[in-house]
Amino acid sequence: MQKQWAMSLILTAVFLGSSVMPLRAGELGDTIQQQQDLKQEQSQIQGKLNQLTFSEDKLKAQIQDLSKQITTAQTTLSLTQASYNKAQTDVMNSQRDLDERIKELEARREVLKKRVRGIYEEGQLSYLEILFQSTDLGDFISRLEYFSKLVGNDQQILAEIKTQKDQVEQKTKELQARRDQASQLQTQAAKAKADLDGKNQQYQAALAQNKKAQDDLSEQNARLAADSNAIAEKIRKLTAAxxxxxxxxxxxxxxxxxxxxxxxxxxxxxxxxxxxxxxxxxxxxxxxxxxxxxxxxxxxxxxxxxxxxxxxxxxxxxxxxxxxxxxxxxxxxxxxxxxxxxxxxxxxxxxxxxxxxxxxxxxxxxxxxxxxxxxxx
Structure with a gap:
């Protein structure tokens, strides 16, 4: 009976030994496979993080370049605004000068018209008045010459004012053309800056999205690392046997x-x-x-x-x-x-x-x- 009991005990031990060891080996293999899978997943996540980091660096470089372009565009816009303001002021001043020349020309014309009209209406009486008012023939000739010069002077002044008016009018047209060109440049500069601001907003949004993706992946990677550490601890316990x-x-x-x-x-x-x-x-x-x-x-x-x-x-x-x-x-x-x-x-x-x-x-x-x-x- 003792021999049979001892034999049974030996067989039981052999049976248990043969069943436990494969179980341990299988469990260790499964645990190592889990760790291997986690490492592979961590590697893939790290690869994505590397791509995001590369994209982040690229976006930051683009934003930095855009910032320089926006600064330049802002300077250009300010210059075109100043140029337009000056051109507009010059046009207003020139227009005011032109209005004054036109008024002056009309006033001189009105004076000349009145004088000429008086000569035509009075006819020879004007000359008789000049004759009767003259003290002698020499005075008469002098008065007649003075009258003729007065009319001629009015005509010369009228011609000079008209010339000045034409010049101011031409200058005004040139200033208006320059103002219109400055306005066009200002519009282009404003559009260029608006386009750059729009791109900058897009890049900033992409950068924020990139950062969020990195944070999400980092959080996921941290969870995987914790799981990997837990599995490593399990492997240590299994190999400690x-x-x-x-x-x-x-x-x-x-x-x-x-x-x-x-x-x-x-x-x-x-x-x-x-x-x-x-x-x-x-x-x-x-x-x-x-x-x-x-x-x-x-x-x-x-x-x-x-x-x-x-x-x-x-x-x-x-x-x-x-x-x-x-x-x-x-x-x-x-x-x-x-x-x-x-x-x-x-x-x-x-x-x-x-x-x-x-x-x-x-x-x-x-x-x-x-x-x-x-x-x-």
Whole structure:
């Protein structure tokens, strides 16, 4: 009976062990897939944010250029307004001068008409009056000559006034033409400024809409980041179960022969987003297609497209240690594969958020990033 009971206990333990481990592995895989999906969504959102940022910069540049044009248009409008005002004043002054010349001409004409009419009406009597009023023949001739000169002087003054009137009239026409031209220029300048103001309003509205879209995406990205952190915590708990079963230590450099570091672990200005951010790994440049080696023995828990990392592989080394190999051109392993330190797991590329062929190499302890180069001193 004791043997049977012991055998039953062993079989139960084997049964439970065989059922729990796949469940844990399946749950870990599903959780990693969820994180992968979130990373992909975050990558897409970040791409949209980058496009919006580019559009924002472009709109700001256009608005700045429009502001300069509006300032120039306002100056032009002010100048044309001043030019029109002066032309209008000149026209009014010239018109007033013309009216005075016309009045003066009419007055002189009226005086001459009266004088000529008197001569015609009185006929020889006028001459007789001049004769009788004269003291002698010389006085008569002098009076007659004076009378003739008086009439001739009136005619000369009349001609001069008419000439002045014609000149002022011509000047008035020229000033009116200049005023009309100034008015036309003023209208054009006002329309140009109105058009620029309209464009500026459109750009400002587009900028406000762009900003709102950025805020919405940033909020969405923040929610995704929170979800991603929650999933990362879940992954840490799931991988913590193997803390007492260390599969291998991290001791093998992933790219032998390529020791130049283009971007070390730590805070930096991101080469694509231009934002200050934490660089959670180390970038090692190498020709595309160079073999990538596993930094230690372990189990592949992720192999595929991983958001900004592009084609990536994550290896669980046990004890809470994981290593990540990003931007691969081609992946050489699958999820669930057991690998040994120094085994080829993929090839250098430039997939995901990358500006050239290189390996992005990460090491995390209980999900927290750490400087990966410390393991190779």
């Amino acid at each position: 193997s803390a007492g079963k260390v599969l291998g230590t991290i001791s093998t450099y992933p790219l032998p022969g390529y020791y130049e570091i283009s971007d070390p672990y730590g805070w930096r200005i991101h080469p694509i987003t231009q934002q200050k951010s934490m660089h959670t790994g180390t970038d090692i440049p190498a020709p595309g297609g160079t073999a990538i080696l596993a930094a230690g023995s372990g189990v592949v828990i992720m192999a595929g497209l991983y958001g900004a990392y592009g084609n990536a592989v994550i290896i669980d080394h046990g004890g809470g240690y994981t290593s990540l190999y990003g931007h691969q051109s081609r992946i050489g392993v699958s999820v669930g594969d057991k690998v040994k330190a120094g085994e080829v797991i993929g090839y250098v590329g430039s997939t995901g958020w990358s500006t050239g062929d290189h390996l992005h190499f990460e090491v995390r302890v209980n999900g927290n990033p750490t400087d990966p180069l410390q393991f190779f001193h």
